[in-house]
Amino acid sequence: xxxQPARGMRDFLPDDLRRRDYVVGVVRDVDxxxxxxxxxxxxxxxxxxxxxxxxxxxxxxxxxxxxxxxHEASGQxxxxxxxxxxxxxxxxxxxxxxxxxxxxxxxxxxxVWRADRPARxxxxxxxxxxxxxxxxxxxxxxxxxxxxxxxxxxxxxFQDFIIRVNHRQVLSTLLTNAFVPPxxxxxxxxxxxxxxxxxxxxxxxELADEGVPEDVRNRLLSWIGxxxxxxxxxxxKRQFTIMDGPxxxxxxxxxxxxxxxxxxxxxxxxxxDPSLARGLAYYTGAIMExxxxxxxxxxxxxxxxxxxxxxxxxxxxxxxxxxxxxxxILVVMSERKMLPESVVRxxxxxxxxxxxxxxxGDSLALATSLRxxxxxxxxxxxxxxxxxxxxxxxxxxxxxxxVVGDDERKNGTVTIKDMRTGEQVTQPRAEAGxxxxxxxxxxxx
Amino acid sequence: xxxQPARGMRDFLPDDLRRRDYVVGVVRDVDxxxxxxxxxxxxxxxxxxxxxxxxxxxxxxxxxxxxxxxHEASGQxxxxxxxxxxxxxxxxxxxxxxxxxxxxxxxxxxxVWRADRPARxxxxxxxxxxxxxxxxxxxxxxxxxxxxxxxxxxxxxFQDFIIRVNHRQVLSTLLTNAFVPPxxxxxxxxxxxxxxxxxxxxxxxELADEGVPEDVRNRLLSWIGxxxxxxxxxxxKRQFTIMDGPxxxxxxxxxxxxxxxxxxxxxxxxxxDPSLARGLAYYTGAIMExxxxxxxxxxxxxxxxxxxxxxxxxxxxxxxxxxxxxxxILVVMSERKMLPESVVRxxxxxxxxxxxxxxxGDSLALATSLRxxxxxxxxxxxxxxxxxxxxxxxxxxxxxxxVVGDDERKNGTVTIKDMRTGEQVTQPRAEAGxxxxxxxxxxxx
Numbered sequence: 001x002x003x004q005p006a007r008g009m010r011d012f013l014p015d016d017l018r019r020r021d022y023v024v025g026v027v028r029d030v031d032x033x034x035x036x037x038x039x040x041x042x043x044x045x046x047x048x049x050x051x052x053x054x055x056x057x058x059x060x061x062x063x064x065x066x067x068x069x070x071h072e073a074s075g076q077x078x079x080x081x082x083x084x085x086x087x088x089x090x091x092x093x094x095x096x097x098x099x100x101x102x103x104x105x106x107x108x109x110x111x112v113w114r115a116d117r118p119a120r121x122x123x124x125x126x127x128x129x130x131x132x133x134x135x136x137x138x139x140x141x142x143x144x145x146x147x148x149x150x151x152x153x154x155x156x157x158f159q160d161f162i163i164r165v166n167h168r169q170v171l172s173t174l175l176t177n178a179f180v181p182p183x184x185x186x187x188x189x190x191x192x193x194x195x196x197x198x199x200x201x202x203x204x205x206e207l208a209d210e211g212v213p214e215d216v217r218n219r220l221l222s223w224i225g226x227x228x229x230x231x232x233x234x235x236x237k238r239q240f241t242i243m244d245g246p247x248x249x250x251x252x253x254x255x256x257x258x259x260x261x262x263x264x265x266x267x268x269x270x271x272x273d274p275s276l277a278r279g280l281a282y283y284t285g286a287i288m289e290x291x292x293x294x295x296x297x298x299x300x301x302x303x304x305x306x307x308x309x310x311x312x313x314x315x316x317x318x319x320x321x322x323x324x325x326x327x328x329i330l331v332v333m334s335e336r337k338m339l340p341e342s343v344v345r346x347x348x349x350x351x352x353x354x355x356x357x358x359x360x361g362d363s364l365a366l367a368t369s370l371r372x373x374x375x376x377x378x379x380x381x382x383x384x385x386x387x388x389x390x391x392x393x394x395x396x397x398x399x400x401x402x403v404v405g406d407d408e409r410k411n412g413t414v415t416i417k418d419m420r421t422g423e424q425v426t427q428p429r430a431e432a433g434x435x436x437x438x439x440x441x442x443x444x445x
Numbered sequence: 446x447x448x449q450p451a452r453g454m455r456d457f458l459p460d461d462l463r464r465r466d467y468v469v470g471v472v473r474d475v476d477x478x479x480x481x482x483x484x485x486x487x488x489x490x491x492x493x494x495x496x497x498x499x500x501x502x503x504x505x506x507x508x509x510x511x512x513x514x515x516h517e518a519s520g521q522x523x524x525x526x527x528x529x530x531x532x533x534x535x536x537x538x539x540x541x542x543x544x545x546x547x548x549x550x551x552x553x554x555x556x557v558w559r560a561d562r563p564a565r566x567x568x569x570x571x572x573x574x575x576x577x578x579x580x581x582x583x584x585x586x587x588x589x590x591x592x593x594x595x596x597x598x599x600x601x602x603f604q605d606f607i608i609r610v611n612h613r614q615v616l617s618t619l620l621t622n623a624f625v626p627p628x629x630x631x632x633x634x635x636x637x638x639x640x641x642x643x644x645x646x647x648x649x650x651e652l653a654d655e656g657v658p659e660d661v662r663n664r665l666l667s668w669i670g671x672x673x674x675x676x677x678x679x680x681x682k683r684q685f686t687i688m689d690g691p692x693x694x695x696x697x698x699x700x701x702x703x704x705x706x707x708x709x710x711x712x713x714x715x716x717x718d719p720s721l722a723r724g725l726a727y728y729t730g731a732i733m734e735x736x737x738x739x740x741x742x743x744x745x746x747x748x749x750x751x752x753x754x755x756x757x758x759x760x761x762x763x764x765x766x767x768x769x770x771x772x773x774i775l776v777v778m779s780e781r782k783m784l785p786e787s788v789v790r791x792x793x794x795x796x797x798x799x800x801x802x803x804x805x806g807d808s809l810a811l812a813t814s815l816r817x818x819x820x821x822x823x824x825x826x827x828x829x830x831x832x833x834x835x836x837x838x839x840x841x842x843x844x845x846x847x848v849v850g851d852d853e854r855k856n857g858t859v860t861i862k863d864m865r866t867g868e869q870v871t872q873p874r875a876e877a878g879x880x881x882x883x884x885x886x887x888x889x890x
Contacts, residue, residue, distance in 0.1 A: 001493060001494070001757065002491065002494075002538040003494075003495075003536045003537075003540040003757050004540060005486065005487050005536075005540075006487060006490055006491050006524055006780070007492070008490050009487035009489055010487065011484075011485070011486050011487070011537055011540070011541070012484065012485040012486075013484065013537075013541060013544070013545075014483055014484060014551070017484065017485055018483065021483070026488035030813075031749055032792070032821050033816045033819070033820070033821050033822065034816070034821075034822070034823075035792050035793040035796075035821060035823030035824070036792065037459035037464065037792040038455070038459055038463065038466070039456075039457065039458065039459060040457040040462055041450065041456050041457075042450050042451060042454035042455065042456070042570050043488055043526075043558070043570060044448065044451050044508070044526075044569075044570060045450070046451050046455055048446060049446070049447075063489070063510050063511075063524070064510065065508050065509065065510050065512045065526070066508075066509045066510070066511060066520070066522055068560045069861055072488065074520060075511070075519060075520020075521075076520075079508070081488075081489075087630070088456075091448045091450075092448075092456055092458075094448040094570055095448040095456070096456070096458060097452075099458070100458075101837075101840065101841055102826075102837065103837075105792065105823070105825055106459070106527075110547060111488065113488070113489065120580045124489075125487050125488060125489060133826070136826040136827050137827075138742045138826040138827035140799065140805055140808075140809070140826040140827065141826050142826060143809060144809075144812075144824060144826075147809075147813070151816075200502065204591075250649075259806075260805055260806055260809055262806070263449075263806045263807075263809040263810040263813060264809055264810075264812075264813050265813065312446065312448050337759045347477070347480050347481065347482040347550065348480040351480075354585065356703070360585060360705055361704075361705055361707070361708045362708075363585075363587070364588060364589075364705055364708040365708040365709075367589075368592070368708060368709050368710065371478045371479070371687055373595075374478070375477070375481055376477050376478050376479075376480060377478065378479075378480030378550070378770055379480070379585060379589060380548075381548055381578070381581040381583040381585040381586050381589075382581050382583035382585065392546075392547065392548075396546055397544065437554075
């Protein structure tokens with residue numbers, strides 16, 4: 001019998017988990033500071049809730065659960081594992097519409113599962129950290145979300161990230177003005193979306209392979225190559241000769257989002273990128289994606305999707321969301337050694353030794369009083385050579401060891417050893433908690 | 446299409462989730478104070494890892510996941526949802542034995558899934574909060590766990606809980622001395638285990654129905670009725686004429702656990718209960734269970750299980766664990782109104798109003814500076830009648846509203862309304878964060 005976790009899934013041992021919990025803690029704190037409320041939905045959804053929401057490819061990647069009682073016999077599945085956090089949110093909005101506030105802002109940090117082929121950095125169980133705002137079409141929604149994710153990344157120590165922004169209607173206008181035939185729209189968008197991976201030459205080649213005429217290719221590439229111009233948005237708009245109402249509104253919306261962001265944590269972080277599409281079918285307005293120089297993929301992304309909630313609710317509701325990729329953020333932070341060392345602390349501040357069977361009660365009483373002082377305390381569980389106990393504490397990186405031997409019992413004291421300096425002091429038993437608390441706190445600084 | 450969560454599963458809306466997070470936070474803090482390290486395992490395990498570990502009934506309640514690619518066609522399942530936190534722990538011990546410390550103490554707070562028939566208080570997805578100590582047979586292990594769960598319950602505000610304790614070898618000795626025929630042992634234990642539900646008369650009747658002779662019944666009931674005697678353990682031992690080595694060791698072990706617990710948070714909380722069995726097959730030593738007067742089931746339980754890890758590891762490893770039932774703890778706390786009101790706070794400390802399209806930048810800049818002061822800030826997302834904005838804040842129970850109108854813009858000020866008193870003050874913009882932070886903090890006290 002194998003003892004490995006299931007393929008594409010991971011066990012998180014303590015050090016790893018403390019690193020993850022640190023990042024999740026920052027995400028949660030900032031989300032709360034932006035007025036988002038927490039939400040959790042079940043890991044398991046009715047299969048019908050998920051089917052047809054993620055396209056042909058997505059359908060195949062849904063983990064399906066056998067119907068109770070039927071099991072292997074019929075092979076019938078009626079449940080499935082959560083595939084993302086957005087479809088469950090849409091279901092929640094529809095189910096509890098009477099009790100939810102007019103503007104529902106929620107954050108949700110939970111795992112999702114995909115029956116994908118596992119690969120380096122691609123898992124079958126991974127965490128998403130989402131914020132979504134339901135009920136308002138105002139650009140303030142996008143601005144607040146861009147600010148929140150910027151603040152999260154800055155608090156984690158990222159300085160060099162940028163957030164690329166685009167707009168579905170700007171993309172449509174771009175294709176129209178480049179004279180891309182309507183039947184090639186979605187094809188061309190898929191190729192354009194690869195710009196940050198394969199560069200302009202790669203995009204030009206793929207477009208040629210797909211039979212996109214040379215003059216169309218040249219127009220597209222000259223416009224897209226203008227991204228990162230200081231006056232990008234106005235410049236691009238001036239290039240366009242065909243401009244309908246939705247196109248105008250898209251440009252105006254994107255301009256507002258960028259201008260208003262100057263007042264927020266996202267100031268100086270936004271870059272217009274007319275090639276950004278992120279699976280266009282889903283988005284109806286702004287599209288956003290975070291990048292850092294040393295990672296090919298994104299650290300997260302999102303956009304406005306005003307149609308999805310309607311699938312469940314029967315009427316359209318404006319919605320916009322941003323999803324951070326916890327796994328990728330951790331990869332980059334780990335490679336760059338950005339995780340503060342204090343995050344991976346041992347399980348305890350102090351280990352209490354155990355002298356012999358008679359003194360177990362004294363060791364436990366000492367542990368009780370040290371814990372009352374707020375310390376994290378381990379007790380060596382069985383009588384053992386004192387040298388082995390010190391060695392164990394040292395291997396576990398416990399900074400202090402407290403000894404209650406025969407002398408200490410007689411005198412009502414405790415001997416405390418600082419494991420990093422080797423220094424030993426003897427303290428009255430009643431004062432040991434206060435003493436150690438101060439020492440432990442000064443070490444953390 | 447239904448928008449309800451899958452049968453037996455629950456959505457946790459913000460207020461509910463904040464209550465749960467509060468309890469989980471206390472559990473986590475205390476577990477850390479007792480030197481337990483965090484661990485998380487995947488929601489999905491290989492089916493082979495789980496099958497055969499939970500008995501005939503358990504096997505049927507495992508949610509099975511269809512094999513990738515095969516799906517409905519073959520009905521073949523190769524994965525399954527986590528059924529408890531103990532079997533995954535045993536797998537982890539076997540897989541990472543080279544890197545784990547000699548005494549591995551972990552806490553794990555994650556959901557488990559059971560394909561049970563849903564009923565009031567019985568869910569198909571629910572959380573377990575487990576602590577386990579691997580690698581030591583010392584009674585200090587049980588004592589530390591009993592102290593940790595006692596401290597958790599006390600911090601949550603429980604005063605009237607008791608923890609019933611028993612021992613597998615004491616149970617065996619009890620059955621032998623009552624002359625229960627060996628072939629009736631497991632049957633009798635199942636009936637005895639119902640003592641706290643059906644009482645002595647119910648137990649006597651069921652034993653009679655099962656064909657247990659009257660003299661055997663009388664001996665069993667007189668001994669079990671002696672629970673809660675101040676000198677219970679010694680008294681019971683004196684009744685027994687047949688006592689083998691394991692029986693002696695069981696009594697001694699239980700005596701040590703209770704005596705040593707006097708030095709810990711579990712002092713005065715332990716009660717010997719010779720009827721407690723908790724599905725004996727699993728346990729090899731001490732058995733423990735928490736009860737409160739106003740709930741028929743237990744709030745948690747555990748015991749020593751020295752054989753399970755061996756199933757994965759190939760050699761026996763001493764192990765002991767305690768599992769708290771988050772759902773039941775929440776039910777009792779909610780019925781008794783034990784949850785502090787401050788737990789269910791609104792999503793924000795302050796809401797910034799939005800005057801009109803021109804002032805959006807000012808509102809966002811104010812929000813940025815208030816968040817920098819550590820406040821949780823919501824921004825009303827779109828221009829609206831100011832009365833509606835105040836009403837919205839009031840409905841959301843936001844304690845303060847900050848207004849930047851035309852006057853405030855001109856003077857560089859902000860008007861702050863205390864929504865509970867109606868009191869309004871005007872503050873320089875730069876000082877608003879500090880002012881509100883102090884007000885918000887004094888409200889929390």
